[in-house]
Amino acid sequence: MTTLQRPQLNSLPPITWEKLPDDFNLPDEPVESNLQPLLASALRESLELAGLIVESMLIASNFGLCATVGDKTIVKAPDWVYVPSVQSLPVGEIRRSYTPHLEGDIPSIIIEFVSETEGGEYSINPHYPYGKWYFYEKILQVPIYAIFHPKTAELDVYRLVSGKYEQLLADENNQYWLEEIGLFLGIWLGKKAEMTTSWLRWWDQSRNLLLWGSELLEQERQRTESERQRAESERQRAEQAELKLEQLAQKLRDLGIDTETV
Known part of the structure; x- marks a missing residue:
């Protein structure tokens, strides 16, 4: 006591x-x-x-x-x-x-x-x-x-x-x-x-x-989705750049230029 x-x-x-x-x-x-x-x-x-x-x-x-x-x-x-x-x-x-x-x-x-x-x-x-x-x-x-x-x-x-x-x-x-x-x-x-x-x-x-647990999960879900969208945007940009490069190469070939030697 x-x-x-x-x-x-x-x-x-x-x-x-x-x-x-x-x-x-x-x-x-x-x-x-x-x-x-x-x-x-x-x-x-x-x-x-x-x-x-x-x-x-x-x-x-x-x-x-x-x-x-x-x-x-x-x-x-x-x-x-x-x-x-x-x-x-x-x-x-x-x-x-x-x-x-x-x-x-x-x-x-x-x-x-x-x-x-x-x-x-x-x-x-x-x-x-x-x-x-x-x-x-x-x-x-x-x-x-x-x-x-x-x-x-x-x-x-x-x-x-x-x-x-x-x-x-x-x-x-x-x-x-x-x-x-x-x-x-x-x-x-x-x-x-x-x-x-x-x-x-x-x-x-x-x-x-x-934050509560549900909010932390939602925050993580949004972060993951944001990263997925960013990766998807990067993939699309890479594909567009590759397409533009191929289109340019085709134009050069149409002009009789050998793209392999450029």
């Missing part, structure tokens, strides 16, 4: 960081739409394909984050969480929850997708079982908290400043620079998994969009 000495906020009981008991029943809340898991996997997919995920990281969705407040075990399962460094597990062991400080870093970024029963993502309930906002801000103290509204394609991003979340303003490209991951986060309208909707996407520091 690790105890974090921290000034008490709103009479918050002492916070300790304990491993979740093996017999603890994790909350089993179903996702409310088929879009939510797609949004989460799409965020991870582009990071992985860009080579930005290393073994020491923890990137997960609907995964229990734990803290003990007083004598109460608190578990929240954000829709998407990014932890830069965690302790490795023994070979074959599966991580069923994560306790910051005890098992590694605190999450750098948490993203919630607003569901049909909206409101929980903004909850500042300071009493057990604590609202999500309160848990991330006051207990875990996560540097970046983002809330995405899939229906309205709105994204709210907050940064922890002096123990309180302050809303960030999007830049001229309607994106947010997140130094914790070294990328821009923004909204992109398009198609993935046969679904055309608004997606959360990553852009690198040069504003290059981090």
Whole structure:
């Protein structure tokens, strides 16, 4: 168990960081739409394909984050969480929850997708079982908290400043620079998994969009097709040049000139 000495906020009981008991029943809340898991996997997919995920990281969705407040075990399962460094597990062991400080870093970024029963993502309930906002801000103290509204394609991003979340303003490209991951986060309208909707996407520091696997395949297909067309054009030019040479040789022969001696 690790105890974090921290000034008490709103009479918050002492916070300790304990491993979740093996017999603890994790909350089993179903996702409310088929879009939510797609949004989460799409965020991870582009990071992985860009080579930005290393073994020491923890990137997960609907995964229990734990803290003990007083004598109460608190578990929240954000829709998407990014932890830069965690302790490795023994070979074959599966991580069923994560306790910051005890098992590694605190999450750098948490993203919630607003569901049909909206409101929980903004909850500042300071009493057990604590609202999500309160848990991330006051207990875990996560540097970046983002809330995405899939229906309205709105994204709210907050940064922890002096123990309180302050809303960030999007830049001229309607994106947010997140130094914790070294990328821009923004909204992109398009198609993935046969679904055309608004997606959360990553852009690198040069504003290059981090691509999904299907986009990389399409990019490679276009490159291959472009090379095929270029090779075909070269073949046609060579054939045209050969034809012109033959036509010139024929004209010379018609004039009685021996092309073999020219």
